[in-house]
Amino acid sequence: MIKSLFYSITGWLFFCHLLMAQPHPxxxxxxxxxxxxRSISDLSGIWEFKKDPENIGIKNQWFNGLTETRSIAxxxxxxxxxxxxxxxxxxxxxxxxxxxxxxxxxxEVWIRFGSVNYHATVxxxxxxxxxxxxxxxxxxxxxxxxxxxGEKNTIVxxxxxxxxxxxxxxxxxxxxxxxxxPKSNFDFFPYxxxxxxxxxxxxxxxxxxxxxxxxxxxxxxxxxxxxxIEKVGAVKSGEVILTGDKNSITKSFKFSKGKATVxxxxxxxxxxxxxxxxxxxxxxxxxxxxxxxxxxxxxIGIRTVAVNEKTILLNGEPVFLKGxxxxxxxxxxxxxxxxxxxxxxxxLLKWIGANSYRTSHYPYxxxxxxxxxxxxxxxxxxxxxxxxxxxxxxxxxxxxxRMCKQYLEELYYRDKNHxxxxxxxxxxxPFPEKINxxxxxxxxxxxxxxxAFQELFDLIRSLDNTRLTTLVxxxxxxxxxxxxxxxxxxxxYWGWYAQSGEIAKGAAVLNQEIEGLYSAFxxxxxxxxxxVDTYPGMHAEQPEMFTEEYQKEFIKAYLDVADxxxxxxxxxxxxxxxxxxxQGIVRFGGMNYKGVFTRDRKPKMAAHYxxxxxxxxx
Ligand code: BDP
Numbered sequence: 045m046i047k048s049l050f051y052s053i054t055g056w057l058f059f060c061h062l063l064m065a066q067p068h069p070x071x072x073x074x075x076x077x078x079x080x081x082r083s084i085s086d087l088s089g090i091w092e093f094k095k096d097p098e099n100i101g102i103k104n105q106w107f108n109g110l111t112e113t114r115s116i117a118x119x120x121x122x123x124x125x126x127x128x129x130x131x132x133x134x135x136x137x138x139x140x141x142x143x144x145x146x147x148x149x150x151x152e153v154w155i156r157f158g159s160v161n162y163h164a165t166v167x168x169x170x171x172x173x174x175x176x177x178x179x180x181x182x183x184x185x186x187x188x189x190x191x192x193x194g195e196k197n198t199i200v201x202x203x204x205x206x207x208x209x210x211x212x213x214x215x216x217x218x219x220x221x222x223x224x225x226p227k228s229n230f231d232f233f234p235y236x237x238x239x240x241x242x243x244x245x246x247x248x249x250x251x252x253x254x255x256x257x258x259x260x261x262x263x264x265x266x267x268x269x270x271x272x273i274e275k276v277g278a279v280k281s282g283e284v285i286l287t288g289d290k291n292s293i294t295k296s297f298k299f300s301k302g303k304a305t306v307x308x309x310x311x312x313x314x315x316x317x318x319x320x321x322x323x324x325x326x327x328x329x330x331x332x333x334x335x336x337x338x339x340x341x342x343x344i345g346i347r348t349v350a351v352n353e354k355t356i357l358l359n360g361e362p363v364f365l366k367g368x369x370x371x372x373x374x375x376x377x378x379x380x381x382x383x384x385x386x387x388x389x390x391x392l393l394k395w396i397g398a399n400s401y402r403t404s405h406y407p408y409x410x411x412x413x414x415x416x417x418x419x420x421x422x423x424x425x426x427x428x429x430x431x432x433x434x435x436x437x438x439x440x441x442x443x444x445x446r447m448c449k450q451y452l453e454e455l456y457y458r459d460k461n462h463x464x465x466x467x468x469x470x471x472x473x474p475f476p477e478k479i480n481x482x483x484x485x486x487x488x489x490x491x492x493x494x495x496a497f498q499e500l501f502d503l504i505r506s507l508d509n510t511r512l513t514t515l516v517x518x519x520x521x522x523x524x525x526x527x528x529x530x531x532x533x534x535x536x537y538w539g540w541y542a543q544s545g546e547i548a549k550g551a552a553v554l555n556q557e558i559e560g561l562y563s564a565f566x567x568x569x570x571x572x573x574x575x576v577d578t579y580p581g582m583h584a585e586q587p588e589m590f591t592e593e594y595q596k597e598f599i600k601a602y603l604d605v606a607d608x609x610x611x612x613x614x615x616x617x618x619x620x621x622x623x624x625x626x627q628g629i630v631r632f633g634g635m636n637y638k639g640v641f642t643r644d645r646k647p648k649m650a651a652h653y654x655x656x657x658x659x660x661x662x
Pocket of ligand 1: 535
């Protein structure tokens, strides 16, 4: 009896120790990298998979090894890989075997998941490492203590993506706005599973660079780069080397209380911009005597982002955002990362003359941001806070707020060094309790909701004072929410959901509304969504809803309104491509057809129109 008590107490302590080891997003901010001090192993491939509809896996210790499995591709959502699981969102289990080389025994070994939607529990060799809640952002665990080097290790992950009012994004909301299936409270399919790559990687045990934050500025022709470095371990000093454009500047530094800050002046600076996305190479090395203990290399762009009453400023120059709201969405992969789709999307953004997009309605795979840095595309980076609401169960409201804060922190630490990211978006279309789709708006706003959004803005502004912030407002939504932002972003569908079939009337409402918004806020405005469902190949000699002609005329009318207002600083069409959503009477075939490109990236008539208009403007 005493013996079994001892085992259960020590077992419990060990379990708690492992759970407590879950790192803060700051400690996993640096993407795994291969260099003389760091190794990586990509676990992409075919894994084993098993559904757990009765939720018996934990009780039956499936983490010790799965039986009767089927094959699944990782990365990739599970919903479209089989013929029987499209709408299945309950628990599933994944398993793979990963060989860990013998020479990793002197290193820390970590496992990193780019995104698991929504709730993940991870075991290595039967030991539970921790839990992560929330899709679309990375998490990682130190698995050194449970890893066997020189042999195969079993990795098991339990995932579920139940739609719940306490989650972000929300689902299964009583009297929710959407009456659809599955019951998401948002307009995209709730693709589930291990959607991004899984990596094993090493970090040097004796001392490691734990975080790097780069901030940039310039004075006349001199670039100003501030590099903040944090470390773990006894190492005392290091150097930063910045190279590019005939420069090679080395600066030594010493740590004080685990931190060091290095200021670098870059003569004749080559600024990062849309037209010239020039990237310098920044390398940080930490040393024990003369031996490098750890190093990390980062492409950086030197640029500033600011705002005045009328426009966003990039390097002090006005910039007009031309682009789209997008989705990570493709047949069969679902929300799984697919590099050819990323490359193709950037090719199409360039082809059409766009210079920006919003990561609606969640952060995208890291590769999108690296490409944007190289291609000179500006990103509005959004957390998955879509369709928030503040009425109903107070515990749910509090839980959603906690998740929003977690997402903002995870997002900031992941994306803070990308020059392409110019703005953080704390929410898309929060809903007031009563909404009527008119510019007069609905009921007065619940004061708690203003406090909640103010907290989110305060949090992201306290983390980052070098970028802008926004919140995307819904038609008929309260002004108090969008007024908290640096840039007013509004999604508008006058001429579609209201004034249906009447483009000119819709454009007139838009015109009147944005004049009112500007005189209320004196802040620049982006129409962050506007668009119409367009069935590819459907035509009419006079524009009619759902035809390609209607989409083209609608977009033209909105862009003309924007051109007449000097304080409109961007127009993002909804959407870049058609995408899968949940089933409902306004979503033909479970699809949202507002894409300017089809789901397989073929241009509709509006795409040709935009190419002509946007490339001419250049
Ligand atoms: C907006 C949402 C977006 C939807 C779009 C639409 O932000 O997610 O897909 O409307 O209705 O309300 O197509």
